Every structure is written in C-alpha cells, then in structure tokens.
Amino acid sequence: MIEFAAVSKTYPGGSVAVEGFSLVVPSHRTVALVGSSGSGKTTLLRMVNRMVEPTSGRVLIDDQDVQDGDAVELRRSIGYVLQAGGLLPHRTVLDNVATVLRLSGIPRKPAREQALGLMARVGLDASLAGRYPGQLSGGQQQRVGVARALAPDPNILLMDEPFGAVDPIVRRELQDELLRLQAELGKTIVFVTHDVDEAFRLGDEVVVLRDHGVIAQRGTPAEILAAPADAFVADFVGADRAERALHTRIVEGRTIAVDGNGRPVGVMTP
C-alpha cells in the first residue's frame, strides 16, 4: 500500500506543483493518475521513489515513511518505467536488463539467464537480446523498459506515460500486455497518463487531477463515467463524446449498441 499523506511540492523558484494531495493506493491494484500537462502527475509519482522530496507531507509504503530508509535502496526496490524508456544506449538489450540484476548482487551468468526470462515475459523475442536500443522499434524499447523495471521483482511499479511515444496500435498492444502481466503478477502500480482512455483501460481506480495535484474526482472508471463530479471532469473524460454516448436500437429483433454518431459498435448479449 502506498499512502500520500497531505503532500505538497513547491519547486525552487516558487512553482507550486502539488498542494495537499492525499491518496491511498491499495496493494496489488493499478491506480491511474490522469490530468492535463502540468497538473503535478510526475511530481507525485517521483515522490514515491524519492526522486522528488515533498515540501510538506509524507509518503508511506506499507506504513513506513519513505524518508526513513536509504534513498538508493528504495529506488532499487521500486520499478520505474518512463516514456523515453530510460535505456542505456551503448548496452545491448540483454545487458540493459541484466545490469539491474547485477546491481542487486546476482552473478553475471544467472543474471543473463534471468534477463532472457524477463524478455520472454514482456513478449520480446530472444533474438533481440544482442541488439542496441537504437535498433529496436519504439514499442520494443518500451517492453525492454518494462522488463528492466520488473527485474528486481519489485512490489511497486511506477509508470510515467510509458506508452506515450508509440503509435496508437502499438500503444494498445502494450496496454494489453500490461493488463496480462498485471493479472499474473499483481503489482501495486501507479500509472501516470494524460490519456483518459488509457487511464480507464488500465486503472482499477482512476484519479482525475486538476492543476496543483488537486483531485477533481476519484473512482472506478465506471463510477466516473456514470457520475462525473462536475463539468471539469465531464469535459475531461469526454462524457458527451460521441463514442461514449452509446444507446441501443432494435434491428431485426436484436439489440444493437450504437454510438452518438449512429454508428453500430456492438450487439447486446442477453
């Protein structure tokens, strides 16, 4: 469990990124933080692994204040996936993953074997092991980023717009892959995105942020869609967008789901 207890962050120079944010992320769940650019998502995420120190308030992991332990150890125990992948450009794919294992004291040979296992787990063919990150597609690079983050078998995975740089089809594949992995692994995931559809797809719970990390609404995707807290949330989640405004129509005795443009999108099953 991760708990943000009234955290605030004012950066040097006076920019207020987050003001009085509180949230509990239950273990083995995925919570998606969604908000527009500058709403403080990255700042909040980085407070968990102490890449950002709150100006006030505390972050607790399983009731332990993250400030109490060693920052390097904390960072090593938490998986972190970034949009850019954060890969080492002059190391092969296998080495990128194995390095993380080596850092935790695993000898070279078993580290490489485990790295191959992690590659398979995220859907990367072993034939890519000897390539350099620059020789991979964007989607493959992101998979390496996920394999790296999973290497120390962390309980917590922090994901900061991890699929932001790939095209929509690959993005969808990566989302499916993450859902599959999460069903197997049951990590505690904080997923930052500005894409509402991605948040709704991946989040067991979704937290919609306004500026300064102020929570506009939190709930399951269904709860937020069914009852947006206010006009800001309704607008942000696109509650009136044609593709969300579904209704049914009877055609030849079957009930068809139709979107706001009148386009059929599915058949209702009894």
Ligand SMILES: Nc1ncnc2c1ncn2[C@@H]1O[C@H](COP(=O)(O)OP(=O)(O)OP(=O)(O)O)[C@@H](O)[C@H]1O
């Ligand atoms: N190191 C920094 N120094 C000063 N101000 C910063 C720093 N990092 C972030 N900020 C400011 O804090 C606010 C929140 O930034 P943050 O990166 O947390 O938002 P975000 O929601 O993740 O945005 P994005 O989606 O664009 O990444 C912004 O106004 C930003 O300019």
